[in-house]
Amino acid sequence: MRRQKDLIHDNRMWDMIRSKLGNELDRVVEIGTRHGHWAMGLLKNFNVRQLLCVDIWPRRRRFGRDATMWLQNLEEWRFKTVFPLRGMSSEWARVLPYNDFHLTFVDGCHRGHMVLEDLELWWPKTRIGGLVLCHDAHEVDVREAVPKFFVGRPETPVLFNSGPTKVKSYWVIKEAD
Ligand SMILES: C[S@@+](CC[C@H](N)C(=O)[O-])C[C@H]1O[C@@H](n2cnc3c(N)ncnc32)[C@H](O)[C@@H]1O
Numbered sequence: 001m002r003r004q005k006d007l008i009h010d011n012r013m014w015d016m017i018r019s020k021l022g023n024e025l026d027r028v029v030e031i032g033t034r035h036g037h038w039a040m041g042l043l044k045n046f047n048v049r050q051l052l053c054v055d056i057w058p059r060r061r062r063f064g065r066d067a068t069m070w071l072q073n074l075e076e077w078r079f080k081t082v083f084p085l086r087g088m089s090s091e092w093a094r095v096l097p098y099n100d101f102h103l104t105f106v107d108g109c110h111r112g113h114m115v116l117e118d119l120e121l122w123w124p125k126t127r128i129g130g131l132v133l134c135h136d137a138h139e140v141d142v143r144e145a146v147p148k149f150f151v152g153r154p155e156t157p158v159l160f161n162s163g164p165t166k167v168k169s170y171w172v173i174k175e176a177d
Contacts, residue, residue: 013133013162013169014045020131020173021103023047029054029101029125031089031118032108035069036082038135043077051082054092054108093121100127107135115145123149126174134170135162146170 017025025048030039033053042048053074057066067084074082085092089108104126106118115134126132137143137159146157150172157170 010163012160014041016160016162016171017042017046017103017131017133020171025049026102027098027100028052028103028105029122030105030107031122032106033070033084034066036073038105038107039082040073043074043082048081051077052085052092052096053082054085054087054089056088057086089118090121093118093125096125099125100130101125102127102130104130104132105135106132110136110139110142112141112145115142116149119146119149123174128174128176130174132172132174134172137168137170142170146172 023046025042025046028042028048028051030042030051030053033039033055034057036053039051039053042051053070055066055070057070067086070084071078078084085096101122104122106115106122108114108118119132119134123132134142134146134157137146143159150157154175154177155172157172159168159170162169
């Protein structure tokens with residue numbers, strides 16, 4: 001059986017976030033949450049005012065199981081601090097009235113064009129000085145799509161090792177234009 005830390009990351013992720021943003025996080029969004037493991041880790045390690053977790057949670061294959069696990073894992077915080085938003089990332093990006101996300105965690109579909117779409121939609125909704133994290137950069141599509149998005153922008157995505165195995169991520173702090 002795989003251990004949870006092998007699925008996601010260990011304290012390196014939290015240390016990195018803390019070094020950029022401190023311990024108090026205002027509004028956070030997670031694109032692709034599945035069972036809520038990252039959300040759970042974040043809530044255990046930071047003071048978070050509001051965390052929105054987006055996922056399509058596909059109905060046919062595993063909606064019941066995934067949603068049940070998400071609700072169980074986040075029982076302590078659900079509907080108080082953390083809120084599930086079921087549906088496409090692109091649809092939620094268009095309707096949510098917030099442009100002030102302190103931390104944006106991109107971990108939805110890992111195909112290149114979808115990673116680019118998520119960055120195009122959620123980058124403008126992240127505040128200046130906010131942090132965007134793109135997970136699973138060990139996957140070729142993710143590894144290539146993220147730098148592509150930042151060509152011509154002042155920010156440079158930085159790779160970091162966010163886990164004990166091969167799980168790597170990018171981080172980018174949003175600068176003023
Ligand atoms: C790698 S898993 C997320 C894992 C989670 N972030 C964690 O660390 O525990 C990717 C999730 O993204 C969701 N997803 C894929 N494409 C999506 C889209 N277009 N909009 C919303 N969610 C999507 C999938 O249903 C899946 O649950």
